[in-house]
Amino acid sequence: MRVKNTARTERRKGDAVTIHEVARHAGVSPMTVSRVMNSNSNVRDTTRERVMRAVRELNYTPNAAARSLAAAQGTRIALIYTNPSAAYLSELLVGALAGAARSAAQLVLDTWDHMSHAAERVAARKIAQSVAGVILPPPLCESKVVLSELAAAGIPVVAIASGRFQADLSSVRIDDFRASQEMTEHLIAAGHQRIGFIRGHPNQTASALRYEGFQAAMTQAGLAIDPGLIHQGYFTYRSGLEATEKLLSRKAPPTAIFASNDDMAAAAVSVAHRRGLDVPRDLSVVGYDDTPTATTVWPELTTIRQPIAAMAGSAIELLLRGIRLRKDGEARVVSDHVMAHVLIKRDSVAAPRKS
Amino acid sequence: MRVKNTARTERRKGDAVTIHEVARHAGVSPMTVSRVMNSNSNVRDTTRERVMRAVRELNYTPNAAARSLAAAQGTRIALIYTNPSAAYLSELLVGALAGAARSAAQLVLDTWDHMSHAAERVAARKIAQSVAGVILPPPLCESKVVLSELAAAGIPVVAIASGRFQADLSSVRIDDFRASQEMTEHLIAAGHQRIGFIRGHPNQTASALRYEGFQAAMTQAGLAIDPGLIHQGYFTYRSGLEATEKLLSRKAPPTAIFASNDDMAAAAVSVAHRRGLDVPRDLSVVGYDDTPTATTVWPELTTIRQPIAAMAGSAIELLLRGIRLRKDGEARVVSDHVMAHVLIKRDSVAAPRKS
DNA sequence: TTGTATTTTGATAGCGCTATCACTACCCTG
DNA sequence: CAGGGTAGTGATAGCGCTATCAAAATACAA
Numbered sequence: 144m145r146v147k148n149t150a151r152t153e154r155r156k157g158d159a160v161t162i163h164e165v166a167r168h169a170g171v172s173p174m175t176v177s178r179v180m181n182s183n184s185n186v187r188d189t190t191r192e193r194v195m196r197a198v199r200e201l202n203y204t205p206n207a208a209a210r211s212l213a214a215a216q217g218t219r220i221a222l223i224y225t226n227p228s229a230a231y232l233s234e235l236l237v238g239a240l241a242g243a244a245r246s247a248a249q250l251v252l253d254t255w256d257h258m259s260h261a262a263e264r265v266a267a268r269k270i271a272q273s274v275a276g277v278i279l280p281p282p283l284c285e286s287k288v289v290l291s292e293l294a295a296a297g298i299p300v301v302a303i304a305s306g307r308f309q310a311d312l313s314s315v316r317i318d319d320f321r322a323s324q325e326m327t328e329h330l331i332a333a334g335h336q337r338i339g340f341i342r343g344h345p346n347q348t349a350s351a352l353r354y355e356g357f358q359a360a361m362t363q364a365g366l367a368i369d370p371g372l373i374h375q376g377y378f379t380y381r382s383g384l385e386a387t388e389k390l391l392s393r394k395a396p397p398t399a400i401f402a403s404n405d406d407m408a409a410a411a412v413s414v415a416h417r418r419g420l421d422v423p424r425d426l427s428v429v430g431y432d433d434t435p436t437a438t439t440v441w442p443e444l445t446t447i448r449q450p451i452a453a454m455a456g457s458a459i460e461l462l463l464r465g466i467r468l469r470k471d472g473e474a475r476v477v478s479d480h481v482m483a484h485v486l487i488k489r490d491s492v493a494a495p496r497k498s
Numbered sequence: 499m500r501v502k503n504t505a506r507t508e509r510r511k512g513d514a515v516t517i518h519e520v521a522r523h524a525g526v527s528p529m530t531v532s533r534v535m536n537s538n539s540n541v542r543d544t545t546r547e548r549v550m551r552a553v554r555e556l557n558y559t560p561n562a563a564a565r566s567l568a569a570a571q572g573t574r575i576a577l578i579y580t581n582p583s584a585a586y587l588s589e590l591l592v593g594a595l596a597g598a599a600r601s602a603a604q605l606v607l608d609t610w611d612h613m614s615h616a617a618e619r620v621a622a623r624k625i626a627q628s629v630a631g632v633i634l635p636p637p638l639c640e641s642k643v644v645l646s647e648l649a650a651a652g653i654p655v656v657a658i659a660s661g662r663f664q665a666d667l668s669s670v671r672i673d674d675f676r677a678s679q680e681m682t683e684h685l686i687a688a689g690h691q692r693i694g695f696i697r698g699h700p701n702q703t704a705s706a707l708r709y710e711g712f713q714a715a716m717t718q719a720g721l722a723i724d725p726g727l728i729h730q731g732y733f734t735y736r737s738g739l740e741a742t743e744k745l746l747s748r749k750a751p752p753t754a755i756f757a758s759n760d761d762m763a764a765a766a767v768s769v770a771h772r773r774g775l776d777v778p779r780d781l782s783v784v785g786y787d788d789t790p791t792a793t794t795v796w797p798e799l800t801t802i803r804q805p806i807a808a809m810a811g812s813a814i815e816l817l818l819r820g821i822r823l824r825k826d827g828e829a830r831v832v833s834d835h836v837m838a839h840v841l842i843k844r845d846s847v848a849a850p851r852k853s
Numbered sequence: 854t855t856g857t858a859t860t861t862t863g864a865t866a867g868c869g870c871t872a873t874c875a876c877t878a879c880c881c882t883g
Numbered sequence: 884c885a886g887g888g889t890a891g892t893g894a895t896a897g898c899g900c901t902a903t904c905a906a907a908a909t910a911c912a913a
Binding site for chain 3: 514516517518528529532533535536560561563564565566567568569
Binding site: 209214 | 901
């Protein structure tokens with residue numbers, strides 16, 4: 144209509160509805176529409192209604208690029224990981240990506256495998272320059288070096304599945320203690336008394352909590368914990384293999400094994416089979432995390448569902464909020480999101496054979 | 499310095515270097531810098547050099563948001579998958595994400611599990627409206643419905659790991675036939691003659707090619723193929739379990755098993771162990787894909803490395819090129835990238851016991 | 854009622870980049 | 884050496900949105 148419009152038509156593929164069209168439709172200024180879209184304060188209810196209706200009628204979706212450009216909002220977020228199990232990683236990525244898309248943030252990935260502390264420090268400093276926030280899954284979220292370097296750079300950090308809440312670090316996690324306790328109770332309710340436990344990697348808080356939950360449930364049920372039935376694992380299939388081997392070589396082997404993650408539980412199943420044991424009739428096995436591994440092996444594993452994808456999404460939202468606040472010069476806010484876990488019962492648990 | 503600058507400082511957090519600073523540094527106009535960054539035509543070599551130097555010195559990274567806003571370039575790319583193995587998915591995601599970041603494209607994920615053809619059609623139509631291009635891993639890239647719907651919408655599509663090249667579909671893949679042939683030759687060279695083969699999902703071209711490669715190598719070595727040693731699998735752990743069970747129950751069991759992917763190979767190892775067989779001394783097992791599964795199980799699997807992450811990255815570049823061309827009104831170009839595979843030798847193969 | 858405080862709205866000016874077109878060098882042919 | 888190309892470069896004008904501040908509308912006090 145105007146010269147502007149002509150130019151625009153010449154240039155654009157011209158399909159998506161813009162904020163201006165919505166504004167015209169609602170009889171307000173674009174700025175008001177913007178305010179409504181950002182759930183900002185100070186818009187009269189009647190106006191908001193009118194805008195919302197227009198938005199719905201035109202099926203308007205804000206242009207993420209324009210938004211982040213105008214807001215000059217540092218939208219790059221780093222997700223840094225070190226050799227997690229593939230199953231864990233893929234769920235993490237899916238969730239993070241979905242969250243990032245929702246908030247028009249750009250996600251950048253980085254792997255810091257086999258790094259010395261010094262190398263981690265350098266990497267942290269470097270990443271801090273190029274992104275506005277960082278998401279840290281374990282075990283990185285327990286690294287003092289990384290954390291302090293990132294804090295020094297002043298960029299917000301959110302830990303994911305970190306186990307315990309630390310006063311100076313925002314986190315999104317589940318209640319590992321409680322979950323582990325519930326799982327142990329489930330085993331005890333099935334009739335097990337001699338339960339073997341394969342611990343997680345010692346450098347992760349979550350490992351300790353899972354063990355503590357196990358202990359608590361055992362104690363509460365009046366069952367003694369035989370130190371010989373507790374083995375150290377490292378969250379790897381291999382370590383699960385070794386621990387199970389030792390566990391089953393005892394003269395009084397456990398009737399159930401609680402592994403601190405699914406990979407180790409899968410290993411336990413494998414060892415049991417190799418020894419001619421039937422799972423679950425001769426040995427019950429339970430895992431933790433509900434990664435795809437849990438449903439890949441046979442029988443499918445009873446495990447704790449940790450909503451990793453949802454956690455990643457929340458972590459991104461939390462981070463973005465932190466970034467925004469920081470831009471406004473507000474003090475750093477530390478928050479702790481505890482999400483719900485679920486005990487998933489599958490076919491790897493049965494009552495122990497009475498011997 | 500100028501009024502502009504003052505305003506800018508007031509508004510922005512003001513850290514990232516912009517194209518203007520690079521331009522000033524190099525003594526050219528921003529437009530020229532832009533051209534260099536987009537490896538566009540028509541920039542004198544000396545000028546390009548100068549700009550590149552400035553870019554390097556200032557450590558300039560283009561702002562993705564501004565870029566896609568200005569270019570009005572549909573930068574949203576969809577990656578659609580259906581229940582792949584987690585290991586496969588995570589590598590796919592990592593590669594795609596890296597590629598997307600490199601090209602300032604936004605990646606959107608979608609899962610189309612357990613969908614009827616009708617549902618796929620609807621989903622395809624819907625996705626076609628919201629993205630500028632689509633990346634299709636198997637088995638989706640073999641779905642006529644999806645492909646035709648996407649073609650009708652006129653958006654570029656790139657198939658990944660599709661097996662065979664189809665004349666009307668760009669693809670990034672490895673030479674499955676050749677790879678499978680090499681693996682078979684490796685087994686034969688180790689002394690195996692009775693080789694069991696577990697086929698992949700029948701709805702995927704790659705499955706057929708892998709089988710054909712196996713056949714070719716056997717025939718070439720003058721070995722007969724016993725139909726009883728060929729079993730259908732579906733790329734799942736479960737199907738690998740069943741196929742191996744049958745294979746090892748024969749009166750003359752194979753001395754080696756070639757599974758069409760790592761998950762099924764892992765299952766084969768598991769069954770062998772359950773039957774008290776040693777891998778590789780009693781039975782050699784090889785897989786395909788080199789997913790993390792291959793190094794998770796014990797012994798680690800000899801397998802074919804398919805560079806999934808790199809393939810995903812290439813797919814994105816290919817797609818972006820297609821999108822750009824389409825915007826310029828050029829005809830659709832179909833291309834076929836065949837990437838290199840590698841035969842990875844680990845510990846799951848040995849010479850057969852002489853019986 | 855009038856004046857002031859407060860809320861609500863709009864006009865303006867960019868965010869950092871690229872499409873477009875105009876312009877300057879050159880290089881050809883004849 | 885004129886006329887018509889063809890690189891190579893720059894000036895201009897937005898892409899769709901939001902920060903900022905001024906203006907208008909409303910609320911509240913005296």
